[in-house]
Amino acid sequence: MLKELLETHHCFKLVCGAGNEDIEEIKRLVYVYAIAGCRLFDLSANSDVIDAAREALDLARVYDAYLCISVGIKNDPHVNKAVIDYERCVNCGLCEEICPQGAIHYAKVKKERCVGCGRCWRVCSRAAISYVAEEKNLDDVLPSIVDKGIDCIEFHAMGLDEDEIFKKWQYINDNYEGLLSICISRSNLGDEAFLSRIKRMIEQREPYSTIIQADGIPLSGGDDNYKSTLQAVATAEIVQNAKLPVYLILSGGTNAKTSELAKMCEISFNGIATGSYARKIVKKYIDKEDFWNNPQVLNEALNVAKPLVDSVIL
Numbered sequence: 001m002l003k004e005l006l007e008t009h010h011c012f013k014l015v016c017g018a019g020n021e022d023i024e025e026i027k028r029l030v031y032v033y034a035i036a037g038c039r040l041f042d043l044s045a046n047s048d049v050i051d052a053a054r055e056a057l058d059l060a061r062v063y064d065a066y067l068c069i070s071v072g073i074k075n076d077p078h079v080n081k082a083v084i085d086y087e088r089c090v091n092c093g094l095c096e097e098i099c100p101q102g103a104i105h106y107a108k109v110k111k112e113r114c115v116g117c118g119r120c121w122r123v124c125s126r127a128a129i130s131y132v133a134e135e136k137n138l139d140d141v142l143p144s145i146v147d148k149g150i151d152c153i154e155f156h157a158m159g160l161d162e163d164e165i166f167k168k169w170q171y172i173n174d175n176y177e178g179l180l181s182i183c184i185s186r187s188n189l190g191d192e193a194f195l196s197r198i199k200r201m202i203e204q205r206e207p208y209s210t211i212i213q214a215d216g217i218p219l220s221g222g223d224d225n226y227k228s229t230l231q232a233v234a235t236a237e238i239v240q241n242a243k244l245p246v247y248l249i250l251s252g253g254t255n256a257k258t259s260e261l262a263k264m265c266e267i268s269f270n271g272i273a274t275g276s277y278a279r280k281i282v283k284k285y286i287d288k289e290d291f292w293n294n295p296q297v298l299n300e301a302l303n304v305a306k307p308l309v310d311s312v313i314l
């Protein structure tokens with residue numbers, strides 16, 4: 001049971017990306033991190049993505065892993081997709097250079113790879129990049145995903161539209177009996193509204209049937225230092241101080257220093273979810289053409305992935 005893994009207080013969760021639907025990348029990411037010791041994988045709400053992750057776990061001969069499916073909503077950066085306005089674009093290539101997902105090629109966005117991180121928007125001096133939210137219709141995706149026997153659904157409770165959030169949250173509660181996770185940051189809310197949203201969301205749930213994924217600065221990971229991970233730890237502390245009957249996972253700027261910093265700050269977390277940083281450190285290996293045929297490539301990927309996973313599970 002996933003609860004047992006959380007109760008060890010050493011759960012490493014690999015975030016493949018709520019908006020990441022690049023099947024081959026997901027298969028390779030799950031394969032590397034499963035062998036490195038990860039046992040919880042966060043995936044987009046997409047049947048093909050779930051199948052790819054399962055295939056990777058079979059290939060890795062890992063049979064005790066759990067799958068969590070992420071559902072984003074309007075204003076959730078995790079499901080934003082970059083769009084380029086060609087009236088403004090001068091094809092300077094800066095966005096392609098900065099994109100951590102390799103989602104831009106000759107000023108064209110490969111939607112399935114884009115995870116909405118915002119880096120391209122920040123470097124574009126022509127204001128040619130904007131975002132559209134690719135939220136999914138829960139009626140369309142949830143039944144088939146639940147049928148696949150997943151272990152957890154994560155709802156991204158970002159944004160300011162409380163009505164939309166609570167309507168969708170209710171729908172998920174009515175249609176799924178398992179463990180739910182709330183991924184939430186305080187960026188748009190402030191501390192009080194952040195906590196009161198969490199309290200309202202867990203009001204009718206059984207104790208310890210909900211994970212709070214305290215998202216420091218969403219999609220901000222990339223560097224392995226204390227500064228990058230500070231907000232994830234600070235956000236987790238707010239949840240911890242509220243003494244709620246929930247499991248606590250840190251995310252949003254997490255890296256190999258997160259576990260150490262959280263322990264220094266006396267945060268009793270159940271797990272750490274890492275996305276941007278985890279994907280970045282293995283990217284050059286999983287992008288190689290001979291990935292599946294060259295054991296050396298896998299070994300090199302494991303040399304960087306394993307210390308990250310070990311920083312949480314050991």
Ligand code: SF4
Pocket residue numbers: 084088089090091092093094095096107123124125126127128129
């Ligand atoms: S950074 Fe802006 S101007 Fe440059 S290629 Fe990208 S979209 Fe075009």
Ligand code: SF4
Pocket residue numbers: 081082098099100101102103104109113114115116117118119120121
């Ligand atoms: S930089 Fe981020 S937002 Fe832009 S295309 Fe790449 S993944 Fe998407």
